[in-house]
Amino acid sequence: MNENDAIGIFITIEPVTAGMRQVAADMGTFYHNNETFPRLQFWQIDDTYFDNPSALKDIIRLPQQWLEPMRKTERHFTDTQMTLLRS
Numbered sequence: 001m002n003e004n005d006a007i008g009i010f011i012t013i014e015p016v017t018a019g020m021r022q023v024a025a026d027m028g029t030f031y032h033n034n035e036t037f038p039r040l041q042f043w044q045i046d047d048t049y050f051d052n053p054s055a056l057k058d059i060i061r062l063p064q065q066w067l068e069p070m071r072k073t074e075r076h077f078t079d080t081q082m083t084l085l086r087s
Contacts, residue, residue: 008040009060016042037061 007030010020020042027040041060048055057064 006039007037007062010040010042011045012042013045016044032063035063037063 008027024038024040024042027038029036030039031037038061041062043056043059049059
């Protein structure tokens, strides 16, 4: 992989600014299986994702097989310490 193969997804809880969008546009695109995708993308984490994790496929433009499998995750927004559950 060389620097021309690099892609990135910036994950934020804050809204994406016009300046951030311009930086992403300036990064250009990459090609995979005859499709073009943005080289830099942003994902603002909000309620949409927790209600419907599959919505991420509409937010992030990556080859479909890269986003599989998707499953609904549980919310954990409390002020208490959580323990990890083993499956």
